[in-house]
Amino acid sequence: MGYGLIDASKSSVSLIEMGVLQLAKRQDHAERLELIFRKMETLIKTHRPVSVAIEAPFFGKNVQSMLKLGRAQGVAIAAAMVNGLQAVEYAPRKVKQAITGKGNATKEQVWQMLQHMLKFEEDPRFMDATDAVAVALCHHYQSLLPMPAEKGPTRISVKGRRNSWESFIQQNPGKVR
Numbered sequence: 098m099g100y101g102l103i104d105a106s107k108s109s110v111s112l113i114e115m116g117v118l119q120l121a122k123r124q125d126h127a128e129r130l131e132l133i134f135r136k137m138e139t140l141i142k143t144h145r146p147v148s149v150a151i152e153a154p155f156f157g158k159n160v161q162s163m164l165k166l167g168r169a170q171g172v173a174i175a176a177a178m179v180n181g182l183q184a185v186e187y188a189p190r191k192v193k194q195a196i197t198g199k200g201n202a203t204k205e206q207v208w209q210m211l212q213h214m215l216k217f218e219e220d221p222r223f224m225d226a227t228d229a230v231a232v233a234l235c236h237h238y239q240s241l242l243p244m245p246a247e248k249g250p251t252r253i254s255v256k257g258r259r260n261s262w263e264s265f266i267q268q269n270p271g272k273v274r
Contacts, residue, residue: 100226100229102115103230110215112215114140114144115219115223115230118133133172137172138176138179141180150184150185150186150235151187152186152229154170185236187232195231196235207227207231
């Protein structure tokens with residue numbers, strides 16, 4: 098599982114950190130999930146991000162792999178939420194489109210574009226890490242260019258906050274006719 102942190106403003110983006118958690122070394126699936134949670138908490142407490150972006154699951158043929166991936170993503174989302182951060186999911190095609198301009202770009206094309214944009218030298222063996230950086234950069238771009246709700250990212254609410262019309266109406270009674 099890869100992770101990536103960027104420092105982004107309206108005028109510039111820089112890479113803070115990226116890496117890969119070596120989960121295959123752990124036999125027990127629960128131990129892997131704990132490692133993900135602890136790493137997420139460490140990253141959040143160390144770097145104090147304002148948001149968390151995660152690649153949405155893609156549909157594969159292996160049901161067991163999908164189940165394990167879903168659990169891992171759930172743990173990462175839970176770590177964000179426990180720390181008061183909203184987690185946002187982006188589809189793989191959306192991420193590739195945001196970085197390369199093509200939704201069907203290869204991992205290598207995404208890596209090359211990120212390397213050019215962020216000026217890093219890391220080896221392409223860490224494709225999971227560059228994928229994570231791509232998700233972070235996609236999230237940054239989406240925050241600069243708001244989109245209609247049906248085309249935007251999937252937002253996962255934090256600690257009882259709801260992203261719905263019902264909560265909007267409750268919070269803005271003067272705007273309802």
